[in-house]
Amino acid sequence: MTNRTFIVLCLVPLFIFSIAFLALPLIRLFLASGEGAAGWSVYLDILRKPRYLNTLILTVLVSLATTFAALGISTTAGMFLARNQFKGRGVLLSILTLPLAFPGVVIGFLIILLGGRQGLINQITPGHVVFAYSILGLFLGYLYFSIPRVLLTVMAAAEKLDPSLEEAARTLGASPYRVVKDVILPGLMPSLIAAGAIAFATAMGAFGTAFTLATNIDVLPMVIYTEFTLSANIAMAAALSISLGLVTWVLLLVARSLSGTTVAAGG
Template identity: 40%
Template sequence: MSGRPPVGVLRGGPPGWLAAAPALLVAALFCGYPVAVMVANSFGVGQAPADTGPTLDHYLNAFASSAVRGALIASVIVAGGSVLLTLGIAIPVVLRLARDNRAGRGTVLADALLTLPIALPGIIIGFFAIVLTGRTGLLGLAWDGFSGLAYTLPGLLVAYIYFAIPRVLGPLRGAAETLDPGLADSARTLGASRIRVFCTITLPLLLPAAIEVGGTAMAVALGGYGTVATLSEGVRLLPLNVVNELTTGYRLASSSALAVLLACLSVLALVAGRVLSRTVRKGFLS
């Protein structure tokens, strides 16, 4: 944002922040405050029954529980792995789509289909996994190994790739579209092979965007509940534990602690994506 003086201010009218006030109030009341209460709950200083006094027990218990540790690790593997794999798939696809688009070949249908999963709740994606690779899944008819795959770690990984595709492809598509094709052309005339052009020009220029997009997608994937809820009889991920603490006995404090843990992971992924992307962008010259 620039330091330009605001143009188009209602001169002599009410100050600009007044326009923002209602939205800020809603955000503070229904996001800021509840999140603060949730954090307080996790330390035992929130509302009943999580008002037992300041304590770190809920976090210590969480880390002591092997179920929670397992879910945590599985969550990181599934969210991180699916996003990494999606990036590997998405980069060639967005480059291809950008080229087609420049050449005037229509990409509307491909764009529409690749965006589709963003409008589908996670539960439907989980259900897809059941239809295809559940115990009576369609793919199981072709090969027995597919039966029940939905409830395993690799199956969950594939379901999360489905979840991540539109969230990675969409923003990355914009980045690929802004890449100057003249750069790759120039590199080629200078004698670089296609692989060399990809490794030294296209990929480095796309990498900062890819890292940032990856961080955001991983944050979203970590917090995703629907997919794993549908497939809950298989691998356990952390969001299931958060809900479990509430639905079996309303242990608000320990549920809040797990929720805070999950939020921290997401924020970590988000911030790491931004920071790493900036570092890569700056570190190119070395």
């Protein structure tokens, strides 16, 4: 057997698996989106029908809010942890990265513990403060799983940032504020864009968290789910899935070309 034959043989199982369980199902899903009563104009319906359009707008808004909040918090915390050595740093870092493996449902539950009827906030504040099932709860849930992902990207980038650049700026007379503005942020920018894209894409497609919290809120994954299970509107569910998948895929492609990270979407 020649070397080349062997190498090609090694790729065969992967090839077969991805054709059978990825390529063909996705093609089938795409075809299914056109098989409804509306035909291919189902994709136009997403923009024409208020129910879907409002869902889309709301999902994008919540995802954008999540992205910017996560970027702000994680960049601050990430730079602080990357640049300072102190007792307990490891513990803080663990706390901030452990939620990476929490499924969205668990995060939803944690938000319920914070802002639900029996939640912490409701117990320690006077009056009736329940926000878990509101848009605020959903936002906090998305933020919960975005913080670790953005943090890891930012810290990886911060470690690669050449400290002598900062030192050079300082020797040239730049104030700490100018150093952040002129050296650190531009250096981190590709990673920040990448991390932002990851956070946005994850929030757009987050099903688990929405499943526990968004019982009364129309966000895209929940609408796909209800169209599929309750309304049996398979064409619309498929069309929404394809559109959502395309958007998140393109975003993550951009993210990866900017920073080379592979942080799981999921949630």
